[in-house]
Amino acid sequence: MKVIVVAGTRPNFMKVAPLMWELARRPAVEPFLIHTGQHYDQRMSRLFFEELNIPSPDVDLGVGSGTHASQTAEVLKRIEPVLVDWKPDVVMVVGDVNSTLAAALAAVKLGIPVAHVEAGLRSFDRTMPEEINRILTDAISRFLFVSERSGVENLRREGISGEQVVLVGNVMIDTLLACRRRSEGSPILADLGLSSRPYAVLTLHRPANVENPNVFRGLMEAIERLGQALPIVFPVHPRTRAVLDGTRATSNHNLILTEPLGYLDFMKLLANARLVLTDSGGIQEETTVLGVACVTLRENTERPVTVEQGTNVLAGLEPKRIVAAGLDALERPLRQERIPELWDGQAAGRIVDVLTADSAHVL
Template sequence: MMRVLHVVGARPNFMKVSPIMREMAKYPQKFNQILVHTGQHYDDEMSQVFFDELDLPRPDVYLGVGSGSHAEQTAKVMLAFEPVLLEQKPDIVLVVGDVNSTLACALVCSKLGVKVAHVEAGLRSFDRTMPEEINRVLTDQIADLLFTTERSANENLLREGVAQDKIYFVGNVMIDSLLRNKERALALDILNRYDLKPRAFALLTLHRPSNVDVPDVLAGIIDALEEIQSRLPIIFPAHPRTMRRIQEFGLEGKIARMSNLRVIKPLGYLEFLNLMANARLVLTDSGGIQEETTILGIPCLTLRDNTERPVTILQGTNTLVGTDPGRIVAEAFNVLSGRAKVGRMPELWDGHASERIVGILKELA
């Protein structure tokens, strides 16, 4: 029997680990699973919503590291995770994505000689100013098994010297969660709650430090939103940190004066999925949303100059628009004029990635 320790730290991790744990649970004679939540995203209420909606079991271990600088948070996770690793003695630790917890736990494993499997390996923005890029590159260098979501990720890993026999192209576990939960999400009555009509609103997410921590950049994005909301209502589930920056930079009044921009509290997974599936347009600086909109066939404008998920541009519905207000508005109006990109489903984004991952691990057990 293989003793597998799963690590989650932030909400995007939950959608990736959930289908893998569910698939492993079909083989109790093969796998003994332990779930560790580092508490990197420390808002208990929102975390619990995601656990409930995704049928994730209660974590066996909660580290409760909370917030801090990147260095502080990474160090806290390492200090808290090491005794857990020594006590649990797993055969392999499964880390997902690119958050600080992913790198921190992989580093501890490498020091103690415990095998690491990295789900969503090989993605590259080639922008070393992004903390997530550093987390991705370093985790991949010390991982023993690397599960990739798109062909470009395999190419990146091989170019960086990762051995071919460590790399497995399996598809996208985030899409496993989306396809499994889509009907449940669409059954919710969230559109009526916010007085929205299908395909008659835009959905916005904004949280990346390069966008919200720089006053001129944030002000420019808000200028673009002002123009877009004059043509199409925008609903904005706002990250608390983003709202703090809006207040600090004196932009709160401008937001308040936009009659068609509606700021709401962050949503659970199913509610957000419902809004995304019903939107005319999504504006985001998130990585995962670029993938989800591609599968849902919803036009996505990514408020960044680069993406680590190029398949969403080459095959999907995603367009990189950067942060120039004129470009954002022009691309949004293109969509409203019926000139949106029409994408297709990328290879192996079929809802069965977790089965492929577990099948590979079964062979090793």
């Protein structure tokens, strides 16, 4: 059974890692990895392949940066001849980035079944490009592998149900649990002088947050006020760096700016944080499993299980609400929440089990 796995961005790499590990263990499966090149530099791409033991891509499409339309179009153009040449039985896509939708669309137009890992997640906010990618990818996929119960219900409401929808758990948590021991060996806390001090972690990358000057200014105002309570480590995404430089945030002594971190360093930083402030979907999931208080800098989340069972609080974008949520989290002892259903490190195995069991129908 020939399976093509497609990845394009940093969040994708943590999702494809356990899938590639699992596919390599199955003698009846021949895996083939395509990197679209949507993220391409050392810190956003190559370092993750090295740290997560992901095999070198069989093909790198080299798409690079660009608008949503240009990225999607370039992936479509460049991946089609690869699919025609290799003739896979299944194309597996993960997450909700432009590479996900483009690869799925190219495959389905060639009559190749698509498997979508992390299907069914919905923020119900169609101003988010990721939401459009999620809805469209789910609509054309043959296999819908779901990470939490809300995804099953969302797909059912959209008229997608039955055997093609399977709750399998969370592949990002597969990676987290598999790498936990190695990440504890990271020297990042000592390097930042935080070995014996409480600290918070901040991540910001969504265009709606960093490219709107009024929104970004308000977020930085809230971060400055929370920084009076404890230092805040801020690994800066390249998109955010472009708007951060020249602002007074760069001279805030309580805000520790770093370059984007590798997976092991970042997991060590996250696991030992007193508080995390983020607009990332995946970090909401990781903090839930790690038992770390998370304040999400968005008005919605496509991962409601992190709010229902985890430590995640939706604070929105209003500075006073963010500060109040952060201070409240710091005052409360951490709750010991139960880990969401099937977030046990075995999601990739379940996914490959379904594909191989269904291979007679696929082939």
